[in-house]
Amino acid sequence: MQLNIIIADDEYFIRQRIIKIIPQEELDIHFIGEAENGIEVLELLRQHPVDLILLDIKMPRMNGIEVAESVYRNYPSTKIILLSGYNDFEYARSAMRFGVMDYLLKPVDASTLIAVLKDTKEKIELLKKQQKQIQKYYHFEKCTFLSNVLNGCQSIEQLTARYPEVSAYDYTLYLGAFIYEENEDFISELAAKIRRHGLDCEYFKELDYAYTIQFFLHKKEERQKLKEVLDNDMPKCSSYTFLALGDCIPLTESWLPDYKKKSLRP
Structure with a gap:
């Protein structure tokens, strides 16, 4: 190091x-x-x-x-x-x-x-190794909670009680990513770049080559900012990557429809 x-x-x-x-x-x-x-x-x-x-x-x-x-x-x-x-x-x-x-x-x-x-x-x-392990655990715990909300196992109210920072947002949307190789580092770097642009997100793995990033937005117009980041500040990847960006939906509504209807683009 x-x-x-x-x-x-x-x-x-x-x-x-x-x-x-x-x-x-x-x-x-x-x-x-x-x-x-x-x-x-x-x-x-x-x-x-x-x-x-x-x-x-x-x-x-x-x-x-x-x-x-x-x-x-x-x-x-x-x-x-x-x-x-x-x-x-x-x-x-x-x-x-x-x-x-x-x-x-x-x-x-x-x-x-x-x-x-x-x-x-x-x-x-x-100290950095310990902090990284803590962050991994926090990431896993939060993503599990988000997945439970998506599938109806837990409520938005339970989510905001556990993670009060989420209550500051009004909308959510999903970005799906399919990569022709096992490359979680790319997704992690992409999420970090997006966060540096002021957009909050969490990512989780669906299958060996498929990932989903969930975003939390204050207003619908931030979706355009997200698209600009994806167009202009993507990390380098050695393999073909396809992205699937959903639509903004109110945080308090069911997330499942948007999660299912993402459209792919290379």
Whole structure:
């Protein structure tokens, strides 16, 4: 797993030394950017996915503790290693409550930094695997519930009680996909791309080569937005793919008719 890192220190030469002593290829590390103050750290986080921040405790505009608290509340998957001077070491330890994974005394020793990075990377990889398993379980549980509603085994009221976020939508529709190979990664990537365009959806497998994606819309006009995404931002697929897009139906009506009448298009 590649680790995306930000280095944040108000001293340019310290940042450059840290970059120089880290074996990027050996640890599979990618430097997202540098920051000389806390505001720049948060700006980089808004623009890029970041796994780890090497964060100086004393910086202008926002100090390391303030940045750590903001990251903890807004970017919980991003982890932090604090860099502190001798007089701030106890202060740095207090930041552990904000999910700081480790802290190092400046000037940073190369062998110590590399060892801490290796250990931190292993911990981040484990956390990501655990989170992925949780997401898989949540996905399976929700799709099972949606299937039960489709087949009349459970009601819309039960669905919205279990998943309150669904009650914010007024319409649903189905997209069927048939792929001439076993390729759940394509469907997963397609669903992720559609979500990035602001459309909520869940996908589930019907048969070995057939999948269904169910969408939840605030208004019927969002169907056109979905079509534009399908026309212009489809992930690459090595095999023929056929899509079947249904019509918008009110969320509170039976979903079965729309589910059955999707029309195929390549």
